[in-house]
Amino acid sequence: MKPILSVNQLRTSFFVNGKEIPAVDGVDFTINEGEILGIVGESGSGKSVTSLSIMKLLKDTPGKIVGGSIHFDGKDLLDLSEKEVRELRGKEIAMIFQEPMTSLNPVLTIGNQLREAIKKHLKYSRKKADEHAVSMLTQVGISRADEILQQYPHQLSGGMRQRVMIAMAMSCSPKLLIADEPTTALDVTIQAQILDVMKDMQEKHGTSILLITHDLGVIAETCDRVAVMYAGRIVEQGSVYDLFDDPKHPYTKGLLESIPRIGKRQERLHSIQGNVPMAEDWPAGCKFASRCPFVFDKCLKKEPPLLNVGEGRTSRCWLNENERKEEQVYES
Amino acid sequence: ACGNNDKNDKASESKGSSSDTFTVALESDVTTLDPHDTNDNASYTAESAIMEGLLGFDKDNKVVPVLAKSYEVNKDSTEFTFKLKKGIKFQDGTDFNAEAVKTNIDRLADPESKLKRHSLFELVKETKVIDDDTVRVTLSKPFAAMINNFAHPAAMMISPDAIKKYGDKVSQRPVGTGPFTFEKWQHGEYLKLTVNKNYWNKDLPKVHNIVFKPVPENGARIAMLQTGEADFIYPVPPTDTKTIENTDGLSLVTKPSLIVKYFSMNTMKKPFNDVKVRQAINYAIDKEAFLKVVYNGYASEAKSSIAPDTQFYAGQTPYEYNIKKAKQLLKEAGYPNGFEATIWGGNSSDKVKMMEFYKQQLDKVGITLKTVPMESGTIGDKIWGVTNAKDADLELYNGGWSPSTGDADWGLRPVFGGEEAFPPNSYNTSYYQSNTVNSLLNQALQTSDTAKRKELYGKAQQQIWEDAPWVFLAVPDLIYAKKDSVDGVVMQPSGVMDVRGAEKK
Amino acid sequence: MNHEPLVEVKHLKKIFADSSGLFKKSKPVRAVDDISFIINRGETFGLVGESGCGKSTTGRMLMKLLEPTEGSILFNGQDITKMNDKNVRSLRKDFQMVFQDPYASLNPRMRVKEIIEEPLIVHGLMTSSERERKVHQLLDTVGLSRQHGSRFPHEFSGGQRQRIGIARALAVNPKLIIADEAVSALDVSIQSQILNLMKDLQKEFGLTYLFIAHDLSVVDFISDRIGVMYLGKLVEVGDRDSIIQNPKHPYTKALLSAVPIPDPHRRKERIVLKGDLPSPSNPPAGCPFHTRCPVVMEQCKTEMPVLSNMSEQHQVFCHLYDSKK
Amino acid sequence: MIKYSIKRLLLMIPLLFIITVIVFMFVHMIPGDPARLIAGSDATIDEIKLVREKYGLDQPLYQQYISYMSNLFQGDLGTSIQAGRPVAEMLSERFMPTFWLTVVSMFWSLLFGIPIGLVSAVKRNKWQDHITMVFAVSAISIPSFWLGLMLMQLFSVQLGWLPTGGIDSWKHYILPSITLGAGVAAIIARFTRSAVMDVLKNDYIRTSRAKGLHEYTVLMKHAFRNAMIPVVTMTGLQFGFMLSGSIITETLFSWPGLGRLLINSIVSRDYPVIQAELLLFSFEFLLINLIVDLLYGWLNPKVRYGS
Amino acid sequence: MEIKHVEKPAKSSRFHDFWVSFKKQKVSLISAVFLLLLFIVALFGQYFVPYDPAKVDYGQLFLKPSAAHLAGTDAYGRDIFSRILVGARISLSVGLSSVFLGALAGSALGIISGYFGKWIDSLIMRFCDILLAFPGMLLAIGIIAILGTGLMNVIFAVAIFSVPVFARIVRSSVLEMKSSLYVEAAKSTGAKDTRIILKHVLPGTFSTIIVYFTMRIGSAILIAAGLSFLGLGADPSTPEWGAMLSDGHNYLNTAPHVTIFPGLAIFLTVLAFNLLGDGLRDALDPKIKD
Ligand SMILES: Nc1ncnc2c1ncn2[C@@H]1O[C@H](COP(=O)(O)OP(=O)(O)OP(=O)(O)O)[C@@H](O)[C@H]1O
Ligand SMILES: Nc1ncnc2c1ncn2[C@@H]1O[C@H](COP(=O)(O)OP(=O)(O)OP(=O)(O)O)[C@@H](O)[C@H]1O
């Protein structure tokens, strides 16, 4: 399979009051054509910042990409001019943002906002763009689509807004769709509908999807591969099956154990003790060390590299060093 | 420069001001065209192009006959008989005759008509038509200065037909005997008059149209003259005279006015109740500097309580600028270290400037002056809202007085006429009360003997000068500017312009 | 657990009728349409349902942030809908809310520290040094570090923001916490920390929760009783076990079947609801769910179902169970 | 919307009634005797009395108010003491020149103010921003008499391109409207800058960028309209001020507008004229308020649908 | 005592943040330095003027700027430069304090109006409408009639002119903020209205207020000058910049420097305030930090 996106050693930092806060600190992953890659991780671990970096949308934040490369379809996005990136955005790479409530312009009709990208990238006439917009809305399960086109965001419920965002992102059949917690605001019945829509997309158009979510159930049901992030880095990567069946990294293990299971009588949920350290006081060794139940001397001294631990599987843990040492993927 | 003229022509073309239109830019709006109900010079100026009186003033403020051929006054100044010129018609075709004169005088004399200029004719007891061209006006009591009232623009003749037809609205549609007839009045924008083809004096008029424009801003008025949009502007502020002088093709004309600039001192209040203090202040002000600083030299020192062009003017020996003497007098009066005083005055920039000047001057003799400029309504209330002289807070008042009729009585009585002239009745802001002056003024009114009157007014002026209820400052010039090619406008000392003879060469 | 009610909601209604509409009169929105339920002292009442069905609106009415159109809310036997502002303010120490939208509910111009200590200041509790300690403790509790305290909300990720909101609500040790989607933006490890914490606090202080969420597994974990809402109406209420193990209403069944299972080997068949979401400004006649119900009957289209008692602890509004009345 | 507007307009009637009371009292309270001021600086006491009687100024205040109001209800605004003409006639001939001058000035102000504001918001703290700031501050701190006279010197006297005053043709509008509009343009520019900067921080701006829209489109389509709300408030206010006539500009350019009428009537305490003008201005502001509110609705659909 | 110890670092860090981000704005920093100098001039100007600003010399009217008279002389032969230095005090105090008062009162009204809504909103807004409709000059005459003359009253009068505009502007931003969720959240914690207004609503209106505030200073100086010509000013001989500028009006053709230099003083001051305002606005806004 051909990779559509490969992110290498991506580092993005925020500069606040003269201090550098590394939010993304050397992230590597690839997405193949037609593949759905899920990213899970601690909140604040840099998932959204990674996706914004790919879109090169850090413009209005104090954030800056300080290193690495992002290859999309053979081009390094970091070398492209703003104009060239604009041509890609919305057409080749589309994104659904985390906040559905504030991500739509309150003073423009839904139709107006939907048509924009269609007209710009597909060069449709207004009438054709309208038809296309209606079909996109119908695809995401909105039935009174032509009526909705005339309405304003505040007239829609949170769930509907989120679906509009999805329709908007998918309207130009992008090669890559980045979905940052697209269903967090939705109830499960709608969530199910939307995940179906996204899967349809992927099947029909071969769209690759980068799906960021906290819901491991969603990951399990939709993704082909999963990457787990912790403190600005990928700590484990692998196919859904491998990851759920046999998590290698202690953090992943902890995560899986923390899932509340429906219908199971639990008095307490399992949880990972301790807190994610702030970027400012990241330790010299493994960043998870302070919370890791399996911590040993080496962990505190040196940060583990991403180790190849199986077919398409990597893990950033010294424990796995002994398991499969021969191939070291990246040294950081 | 010539180049400049080309440009000016372009600009004037766009205005549609052509060679047969004479454009006058005045500071203020024409407010009415009913002379009987007028009290501002801009309106009089416009009215006197349309209408004429029995008598009028020439450029030296001498009374001259206009529609009257001649006039006679009886000995005790109660009967005025006018012989009228013949064959004159109003612009609407009505004959000008004794009946017309009676209609006009009656209108003015009738208190019910509530005309602003009724007071000039309130003494009229009767107006009688003797024959078609003779009319006699009888007063209820002797009033020698009445003849000036007849010459006053307020006494101009309106067509009796028009008065009947329009009533009060005659102020919007005036009909007179003058060389120009009313054409259009766009309020606030312009007033346009056009030639009266049947004017009795065949020499006039010399232009086809006259347009009056209100241009309140000094700078704009000058710019209009520079661009050629106006042929004649009035007034030119003394500070801008250089601009006119430096522009080719424009000239500046000046003329002494009837105005006397003064500041009055409340003679009923300490320390101004002491004549020495008042004289000291007169000595303490450097008039020459005053003329320069305030008027840029376009004024002359006041040498009496009335201006030289006023009837029966008698010049006095000026109080020269002498700080030593001033200090000496103050010391004699018991104020060796001076005192504090407050001066009130209007709030226009030149008046503020004057007051500031007094302050600087009096500082040198130890008098600390507080200057309080006030908006016209406010100062009116503060000075003329006081009914009892004793209650007056007024100490010093920065004023000016100009008798629009040009006669000495109106020049002196309202400002020095004793108790009867105290505010709120009149303008005696120094609360000056001199029996001598009162009786001199009264005597002068009882007689039509010019020599006698001259003597009486002379004495009165001398007395006032010595009593110094005012600080006598200056007689400012009237300054106007025109294109070199323009002529024939007569500026009367009162500030009313006679544009009947205006011409463009 | 005692069964003494802390909160009694009776026939609560909220209709957003618009009065200030400039151009068009829009139809009134029946956001909450006659619901009644009880929350017992020390228990957790879970409220689940479709997005837009009126869960937040219910929560906000309980907080007295919205005036109900009709109905009453008894807190400790007192009707708070009739209370004046002053009394409500002092009562607010006893109930706190965690808002659904984590970012919008944090003042962008205040530092996290200030946000968290605000309730303490408002109720005049503690000295400033005590407050400072408390803030640190709360930050620890929700899994943030002390240095986070001096940052601004926009510098945080979505989940971190949510934790700030939780810390704020916990600050004054309230009796009732209304948690509106309090954990939906959190990753599971933090989520489990918070949920455990909420349970601990409940045990320790006898707290009562109204827990609004759409993640049924979370609701299942934390709740004692669960209410299921659809389009402004409560369609099913019951103790946790009955609802999860033995759901009656077709909507509850659909919800349960749609819960994604965190096991890639069990990609299962769900009950996928067809039909369109009706709008609360134009609710369908009869049962509000009939437009999407897989087992719809003629009767459902015209008649509003009434309450059927499945057991003492389990009520449902559905024509399917009419006979069991 | 029409219904709403009509309702608002009807509500203005009682309001204007209250305003008449306030205006009447205020106008009579300020010092100054119209009779004295209008009779002239050398009027005799008799002349002053005459004026007072003629215009009923000698009557008790309440009586004056009653007769004023009863005339007002018959649509009669009274007669100017100064000019002796019906006030309604005077106002109507002065209104249009001021109105058109206001419209043209506002046109300039928006035409320059908004783009300048946009540019400086986008180029925040760059040289473009600083340049426009200097322009804006100049326009604010240069008094209009200075600007007006300088423009007149340059374009009328030196170049001879434009007339110095009057209202005959479109050429006459250029200098006065620039003079009047400069300060307003500056204010609008500054407000636009500030508002656009605020809006650019919103999430939906990021969304629109994510669609690949050109920065220009993002700014004009997405940021601009949202930023317009505070700008509209300010524009409405300034429009109201200009509609009351600018005393300085109208004086400079001999403009026969309300500003000059106002100053004349205040100086001479021409009560009927002042009262009528104040009523007119109040009405203008109320109307502008209404229009601004309608504009809010147009700009912000949330307001429109009242949620 | 102990309490203070704990508070201190918090406060100073806040100021520190502000300072760090403000420091980066070079232009604003320069403006701040300029204004600081100006304040020094305002306080001590009279001690280092080259000439006595009140000294008249009728032999030296309208001298053009030269080495002896940096800004020339005026209509009484006074040194304009000295007058500008001495005038800084009055112009600054009138400009600043009047706008400050106006902003204070106007913002208070705007906040009350926007926050509480209902009848109080209508009442305040209609009051503002009337105030707006009243021509400045008439209002000024009325104010003199009520209060009499004096510098304090000039400040007061100018403040009154600013009130309705501030009220309007602030109200519209309060309306926007009032509906925000964080205000609702604050309410839910039990905060009183006063606290909500002061802590949550008011800071949000700053950016708008600052823009208008800094713009208004120049206008205030000019309005004050206009008032002193109406006779509202304390003493027309005071070297107030606006008054000097307006006075120069009469000599625009013949002696433009009489206008230009006071005008320049006003311009630079207003410019500095605006640039400073922009800097403050950015520094106070947590979102803009680069
Ligand atoms: N504008 C900003 N200024 C400063 N720091 C920021 C900013 N935005 C994000 N960060 C920091 O960057 C880090 C990563 O944030 P990011 O939003 O990518 O997290 P996330 O993984 O998406 O979390 P969540 O799942 O909660 O959304 C966080 O620690 C956050 O504090
Ligand atoms: N202020 C308001 N004005 C008008 N309608 C409103 C208002 N607030 C909420 N609504 C409407 O009321 C209904 C219920 O809203 P609510 O926020 O309570 O839903 P919810 O159940 O919390 O949904 P979600 O899960 O998406 O948060 C929605 O249709 C919403 O559009």
Ligand SMILES: [Mg+2]
């Ligand atoms: Mg995120």
Ligand SMILES: [Mg+2]
């Ligand atoms: Mg909700």
